[in-house]
Structure formats: structure tokens, C-alpha cells
Amino acid sequence: MPSGYVPTTAEEKADAEAAISWGDIIFARNGDLPAVRHFVRSDAEAVHQKDGDYYGMTALMWAAACGHLSLAQFLVKEKADVNAKDIDGMTALMYAAGDDHLSIAQFLVKEKADVNAKENDGQTALDRARKNGKTDMVAFLERAAKDTTHLEAELAATKAKLERMQLTAASPSTSGGYAGQAFATAPAPKASSQAAGSEAIPDGAAAPVSMFSARFNGGEFELKFREVHRLLKEHNFDNLMVNADAGDNFGTLTLEYFGRVHFENGVMLCVCTEDYGEITKSKYSSNYELQYIYDQNLRKIPIRVVPIYPPRPDCGPRHMYDKSYSARVLVNSVFKDSVVFLDCQDKTAHEIALMLAKKLLAM
Numbered sequence: 001m002p003s004g005y006v007p008t009t010a011e012e013k014a015d016a017e018a019a020i021s022w023g024d025i026i027f028a029r030n031g032d033l034p035a036v037r038h039f040v041r042s043d044a045e046a047v048h049q050k051d052g053d054y055y056g057m058t059a060l061m062w063a064a065a066c067g068h069l070s071l072a073q074f075l076v077k078e079k080a081d082v083n084a085k086d087i088d089g090m091t092a093l094m095y096a097a098g099d100d101h102l103s104i105a106q107f108l109v110k111e112k113a114d115v116n117a118k119e120n121d122g123q124t125a126l127d128r129a130r131k132n133g134k135t136d137m138v139a140f141l142e143r144a145a146k147d148t149t150h151l152e153a154e155l156a157a158t159k160a161k162l163e164r165m166q167l168t169a170a171s172p173s174t175s176g177g178y179a180g181q182a183f184a185t186a187p188a189p190k191a192s193s194q195a196a197g198s199e200a201i202p203d204g205a206a207a208p209v210s211m212f213s214a215r216f217n218g219g220e221f222e223l224k225f226r227e228v229h230r231l232l233k234e235h236n237f238d239n240l241m242v243n244a245d246a247g248d249n250f251g252t253l254t255l256e257y258f259g260r261v262h263f264e265n266g267v268m269l270c271v272c273t274e275d276y277g278e279i280t281k282s283k284y285s286s287n288y289e290l291q292y293i294y295d296q297n298l299r300k301i302p303i304r305v306v307p308i309y310p311p312r313p314d315c316g317p318r319h320m321y322d323k324s325y326s327a328r329v330l331v332n333s334v335f336k337d338s339v340v341f342l343d344c345q346d347k348t349a350h351e352i353a354l355m356l357a358k359k360l361l362a363m
Contacts, residue, residue, distance in 0.1 A: 204237030
């Protein structure tokens, strides 16, 4: 249409609206964010439009299918429906899964994309990833589906508990009257894992992506910080932690998460036990993570969990892998006196999650 053109008749207005929606779709396929931004801001409904010549795909579906993460993020911010379906029942997550766009799949799941949604032939996003042999995608979607199933089970259990309490409240008590009279004004228990009387963890949707770096051995600190990770995820923080049972995918996931923190200007959360940063036989040790933080100048939050700080990893002439004190030099280079740490000694998982939440939201 010519510059400055203003549609007047009903037919001209319909043609103009079609041009806006089709422009949105076409530029979404090409990953042209400035152009899509222009069309969406000309007509907010453009994010919901579906193409007519293909399969009824939205701009978000095209962005997911073609691997345009920034564009997908913009469209979701503009209220695009992450669970919209095309004529075959396909969602944006299914397109991302089938074409192995892992970062987009992770983003969509974070934005509440339905991991268990099925297309018309009954396949889920996980089924598509398996069919196409996308190993890392399969691992991610399996974890996401497991987390969703666990959450649904927790909610169902909470609902059942509340229903039992209501039945108890409505039944006659042995002392006369109704049991409900004893707690009629008591608030219903919350379904979250917030500790009684503690401050609520804020919503983390606006916080930067973050990743835990730690030297875990299955002990007290690992259990505590895996709970911290769960709490942050529960409150919409985009927090990354490689599972101990990741197996052959451990290194792949570590590199993938580093990439996200690096290119999305995220934050590394360093759990500073005394031995954090020690050089070991493992390729993906806490020393490797710390070296990456130093080399790429990543943003970081040191988390002090023991009296000794900064960490003092074992090293020296008798050390099998670090006879020249390299780990100590690296630790002191990263955790300079000017770097402020969070003192989380003797804190509960909820308290640590709350401290981290506030810190991340302020960054």
C-alpha cells in the first residue's frame, strides 16, 4: 500500500487488515523482528492471526519453527497465545521440538506452553522430538513433562485435602454443634511450599536467566540448593541447574546453559563451599564453570554457605591435578573484595530462595 494511504470503504479496510496480518506472518517466517514489531503495533490483533495458505499457523508458530528466539520472545510479550493450534493441532512448542530449536522450547515452556498438548494424531512435542532423534530436546521435554505431572499431582493432593477439611467442617462434632465452628474463620492452607510465617517469594518473570554453579556431592548443600532451585522455578524464575542424573547429557546441558547465560546477559549463582573451584578429573567441574565465568566476564552472585570465604580449594605440590595453585588464583581473581556476596550461612532453602529472588529482580 502507498505511504500515507488511509482505507475508507469496508472492502479497503478488510484488505488493509489482511495486509497487516499477512505481513506479520511473512516477516515472522523470515525472522524480521523490526518489521513484525511494526505490524503488531499497527494492529495488536496481528499476533493472533493465522495464515491462510499453509496450515493456519500463527506468527509465533513460524518463529518457533524457524528458530527465531528474539522474535518469539517479542510475540509472547505482545500476548501471543503460546498454546494456539494450527489446523493439524500443532502448537509452537511442537514446531520448536520437531525442528530442534531447544532455546525456543525452553522459553515456551517457561511461558506456560502445554508440554502434554496433543496434535490431531495424538502426538505430543516430546513424541515429535523422539521421532526426529533430537536427544537434547527429548531430555529437556522429558524433564518438563515430569515436572508438570509432579505439579499436577501436588495440586490434586492439595485439592483433595481441602475437600476433606470442608467435609470435616460440615460434619457434627462430638461436643455438639459443627466442627467447622472451630476454624470457620481460619484461612485455607496455601498450595505452595512457603514456610509458615515466612515472607513470600516474589514472582520472577521479569528476572534475568540465572544458573547455579556448585560443587555438589549429594550431601547437605546439594539437597538444600536443589530445593532452592525448585522454589525459584515455582515462582517463575528462569533458573537453570543441571540434574545430577543427566548422565551423558551433563556436558551438553552445561554448555547449553552457559550459552543462555552468556548471550542473554544472565547471572551465575556460585555456591561457595570451601572446595568450590577445585580442579578435578571431571571435564565439567566447578573449576571449569568458574573459568568460564572469568573468561566471559559473566555477571555473578557469590553465595557464602560456610565460614571460609572466598573458597579455598585444595591445591599445591601434592595435589593430583593442580600442583601450581591455579584454582586458588582463579578463585581470588573472580571473587575480588569488591564483589559483594550473599551470606546464606545457616539459612533455610526458603530464606536463600527469597534472598536470591530479591537480588535477581534488582539486577
